[in-house]
Amino acid sequence: MDIQRKDVHNSDTPALCRACESRHRGVCGVLNGEQLLRLSKHSTRRTLEPGTELSGESTKTTSYSNIISGVVKLSKMMADGRQQIVGLQFAPDFLGRPFRTENSVSAEAATEVQVCSFSKNLIERMISETPELERKLLDQTLNELDEARDWMLTLGRKTAGEKVASFLLLIATHAFPDNEGDSIEFDLPMSRVDIADFLGLTMETVSRQLTKLRKQDIIRIVNNRHVTVPDISRLSEWAGY
Amino acid sequence: MDIQRKDVHNSDTPALCRACESRHRGVCGVLNGEQLLRLSKHSTRRTLEPGTELSGESTKTTSYSNIISGVVKLSKMMADGRQQIVGLQFAPDFLGRPFRTENSVSAEAATEVQVCSFSKNLIERMISETPELERKLLDQTLNELDEARDWMLTLGRKTAGEKVASFLLLIATHAFPDNEGDSIEFDLPMSRVDIADFLGLTMETVSRQLTKLRKQDIIRIVNNRHVTVPDISRLSEWAGY
DNA sequence: CGACGCCTTGAACGATGTCAACGTGCGTGG
């Protein structure tokens, strides 16, 4: 999956980048020390509160970001207010569409989010100079396309129960990818309304399906946001896989 | 939108490529005469009947293709047979995921389709040697991602009537992009069942919504496959735009 | 002519949406 995975911890690495996950699994992993330094000189690190808008639908792109931590939701809205979340992005995803001036979705922090942002011009110059970087971006874009198409199947053909189970599974695997055992425990990164907007349902239906899953002992709901899954494979069956 | 658009009609251009639309608007547009010649020597042109499978879900990729004419549908299927079409591709789209070995969707000819196919190895070597080609592929992949996300909004949040109108609009704009007037007339590239699988509906619902549009005089249905739209903007309103 | 594929139409059913009431946790101000 990863095109290249250098683990160079040499002294060239800028201080800002040393502890950053993008340095390894993200786009920055294909840059050499000199490039990283150049990029880091023009990058700023910010922490965003939940609900902060990073960029709006059909606005101009001015900068790109790497997600250091947290979850960003990408959404589209219709004229009458109906909304659909069309993707979630996790660390160390790259946020923004290189060489496009217009955004086609709006990006908003779902949880508290840390990002590392750079100017559009600089990153585009570096992409043009660095084939590995361009390859890496193509790779991530293909991944996003795969995920979008997977979700189209979920939106178009799954029942409400299967949709909710699919969502839980998505969060379990993406936000906590290293968990390998049968059971798993995690915090939902978003509200019931957001989940509904992601699944093409109403908040009420999401709520009902969650209690149904709870009553079947497929999940346990600790704190509205905190969920335990005793047996992932049983959840997986419910999701239609 | 297009990264580069050369219109070189020099004598280097291989005979096979001279009349091909990909030569201008497609990926081949960024290749020079020598490269085109090399590629054309290892490419084969085929005509496929409707229903022919080009590649299966979760099979290995062995070759890539350009679509010369016709419509290809990309779909995913669940274990119990539920199906969702996750994208349509038109000429001069590039078909296949560079540098991926696994397919994530199945590709099938919706109409009669002409393709120009090349071996995976050759095209990947050319991509690596030609930054413009890689850029062009990134560009197309971003376009597909945009379309996938647009369709997620349709699948998740639109009513059956809006979905059918959106579909008609999609075909009108993609299969016949040059039509600029108020009215438009075209053949649907697929059956009612396929349309239903694209919209996340049943065949019956698609049929009912089509007759509803017909009774409102928003469309006229000539021959089950052949449709006339007297006023595109009225259709557009019905689609929720 | 009959059989078949594809589409349309009708009637009944069921899943999800809508609307409204109620519960729960949390911060604020008395």
Place this chain on the structure above:
DNA sequence: CCACGCACGTTGACATCGTTCAAGGCGTCG
């Protein structure tokens, strides 16, 4: 500390939209 309001989530009753199942129409090909 309690009382209150507020945001968020749950639950219930009912309405609605889309599905399901079944019948029938229309064009094509033997």
